[in-house]
Structure formats: C-alpha cells, structure tokens
Amino acid sequence: MGISDRKEREKEELKSLILSAAKKLFLQKGIEKTSIRNIADQIEYSPGIIYHYFRDKNEIFHALHQGGFQALMNKMMVLENVRHPLERLKAMGSIYIRFAIENPDMYDLMFIKEAPIDHVYDSEHDDWKEGSGTFDYLRLTVKECLEKGYFQGHQAEPLSFLIWSTVHGMVSLHIRKRCEVIQLEDRATIVDQSLEAFFKILDKI
Amino acid sequence: MGISDRKEREKEELKSLILSAAKKLFLQKGIEKTSIRNIADQIEYSPGIIYHYFRDKNEIFHALHQGGFQALMNKMMVLENVRHPLERLKAMGSIYIRFAIENPDMYDLMFIKEAPIDHVYDSEHDDWKEGSGTFDYLRLTVKECLEKGYFQGHQAEPLSFLIWSTVHGMVSLHIRKRCEVIQLEDRATIVDQSLEAFFKILDKI
DNA sequence: AAATTTAATTAAACAGTGTTTAAAAAAGCA
DNA sequence: TGCTTTTTTAAACACTGTTTAATTAAATTT
Helix, strand or coil: HHHHHHHHHHHHHHHHHHHHHHHHHHHHHHCCCCCHHHHHHCCCCCCHHHHHHCCCCHHHHHHHHHHHHHHHHHHHHHHHCCCCCCHHHHHHHHHHHHHHHHHHHHHHHHCCCCCCHHHHCCCCCCCCCHHHHHHHHHHHHHHHHHHHCCCCCCCCCCCHHHHHHHHHHCCCCHHHHCCHHHHHHHHHHHHHHHHHHHHHHHHHC | CHHHHHHHHHHHHHHHHHHHHHHHHHHHHHCCCCCHHHHHHHCCCCCCHHHHCCCHHHHHHHHHHHHHHHHHHHHHHHHCCCCCCHHHHHHHHHHHHHHHHCCHHHHHHHHHHCHHHCCCHHHHCCCCHHHHHHHHHHHHHHHHHCCCCCCCCHHHHHHHHHHHHHHHHHHHHHHCCCHHHHCCCHHCCCHHHHHHHHHHHHHCC
C-alpha cells in the first residue's frame, strides 16, 4: 500500500504546513487578526482547503496550544534534578512565570483565551488533557511537600490550585496589561518581586 | 440658553441609551457577538449614530467597564465597618471573589478582556484610573496590616500585587474555564476551599 | 492507453463584521 | 419663510468564518 502511505504522508504535511503558517501569523498579529484567508494566502492554497483539515478556527488554535504545552513541559524537565520537593515547587513557579513572560501570546492562548478551551467542550473528548497533565505534576509536587511535613494543615487539591492561581494571576495581569496600577518604581519588576515574596511565604507556612 | 441645555440633556440621554443597550446585549451574548448593528437595532437608530457618541467599539466597552468598577466599589463599602485591617483584607478578598463569580461577564470585561484597556492606551489620558482606584484601597489595607505588625519582612507593593494576583488568578481560571483540571469531588467548591486556605496562610505569615 | 471512479482543490456565495463618507432629514435661527 | 446648523441615515469599503457546488487532478479499472 505504498500509494496510500504517501497520501497519508502528504495529508500530514499539509496539515502541519497549515499549522506552522497559523502559528507564524498568530505570533505576529494575534488570534483575532489571523484570518483563515491569511493562513491560506501564506501557504498558497485557497481558504476552503483548511476546512478539510480542521473543523473550524478554534480547532486550529487548539492544536497550536498543544504545542505550547509541549514547550512548557520541556522546560519543566530540568526539574527532575531537583530532589527537594519545596525547592522543586519554587523552581516550577519560576519556570512557569519565565515561560509566560517570554511567550506571552502562547501563554495567553494556553491559559486565558477561550478559543482552545471552547474547542475542547465542542468536541467529543471533552477533557482538557493538556492542562490536566500539567496540573497533575504540580499536585504531585505539593503532595510530596505535604508528605515531608511542609504546609501542615493544608490539603493538596486546594493548595495546588491556590499556588497555580497565584502565578497565573501575576502573569495574566501582566499579559492583559492590568499592571499599570503598580507604582512606577516597582512596575518593571513587580512580578519578580511578588514571586520572591511568595517564596518567602511558602517557606513560612 | 434653555435650548442648548435641552440638547445637552438629549445627547446624554441618547448616550446612556446606547450604553444600556450595549450592556444588555453584552450580558446576553458577550462582547464579540455584540455588534454595532445589534446595538443600533436595539435602540432603533441607524448604526452610524453610535459613532457620534463613541469613537469606536472599545470606547463603549470601556464605558461599560467603568460601571462595573462602580458596582464593585459599592460592594466594598460595607468594609468601612471592619476596623481590624487583616479582617478587612480577608473580607475584601471574599467580596472580590463573590463579585467575580456572580458577575463573570462584567469581571471578565474589567480584568481580563483587552477591549477596555486598549481604549485606555489609545486615548490621550493614558492611565487606568478605575483599576488604580481599586488597587489603592488594597494597598492601603495592606499597609495598615504592616503597621499593625502583620506580614513582617514584606513590602506593601509586592505583597499587595501578590494578594490581588491570588484572587484574580482563582476567579480568572474559573471564568476562562480552566478548572476542569481539578478533581471532580472538589471542582464545584475549589475557589472557596482555596480562598479558605489563603486566609489560613495570611494568618500565619 | 483510454475510460471511469475517487480524491483533492477551488471559486463563489452567504450572512455577517467595524468603520467612514456623503447625502438627507430635522431643528434652530434670522 | 429662507437660511444655517445639527442630527441622522444610507451606502459603501474592506474585511470575517463557513458552506456549497463545481472543477481539477490523481488513482484505479477496463
């Protein structure tokens, strides 16, 4: 079946061609200003072809956001060398925030925009496996901290969510430009300063 | 000058007519699906008229988000009866989160969407006074806590931002539907549970 | 090799969007 | 009443996501 193999291959190639064009335009102009026609122009096909590979625009951006989780996971891999669970937890926070600040559009897509998550709910497999995988890792580390005697009197699930919320809150206020309320002298460094304060709190509780 | 007084009045009336129509449609269908033509239909005028009262769509939603801050501030007014700064801080958190959960679309507009903040940057008076006013109140309370000896070793600005980030993180993950990662048994109550955990932490540091 | 079937691709249309412009209608003033 | 100013509208522009039927290209069969 050599022919259908090649056809399969060509289909995959065009699909990833669409995806890379979409990613390029998305990082240049944002999700709203990246149109199906823009993507089609970029790959020199007609707009209609895209609907043979993706159900709708949301599915394209869901596929893109998967790539973002892959990238974040890769950055998290250095944590395997950090034995101490509390140290690992802090390092996770630093990596998470660094990823968000360095890739604001991708972070936005992964954790703020409605497009990819809407696609999850619209499709048959209605669980957000990308997010769940990442949160599992956080929960595991928090549980390890609890086992080692840290965070006494706390439960893993709410505490994990609290920690996630804290770092997500900081970067999403930054990305969505709500940090103007911060005094000018602290504005540029507020996320780093607050993360330091957060680490100090984690040591104390 | 009775006539120009009436004209002034009529202008204001039409402006707030546009605004209330916009608000109604926005709460029904969201910002993206509320079109200028929808608003014009609702008030039984032609679409063009709207541009005599607002520069663009963003300005309309900036005006709406101001109303949201007014509503939030009103809810915060009960705090004047809470003397103890740490108790007031916690109550602020509860009110903030309650407001967000009960008015998700308005909260979204105020703290997540780019429309109102884009208008702030596009217009001449480029400071976000609505957000600044609210944050000032938080900072004041945190400072009072510091004066009373709480949160030793922390600075007001980073700590205030950290606290804001924590509550904003929780509700924005909820509003933007990223809470699916939470175990089913905790999912419905995760924000409340995490807020409780946060209060416990605030007591300890 | 030619005819037929299947798959890939496109052009065109639909129903919408925010915004601008020039024309028309209404209101105010002399 | 005639003139001027203000208010309002119709129409156009350049887009948008998506669906449909028609067309082109490729693969298979005769």
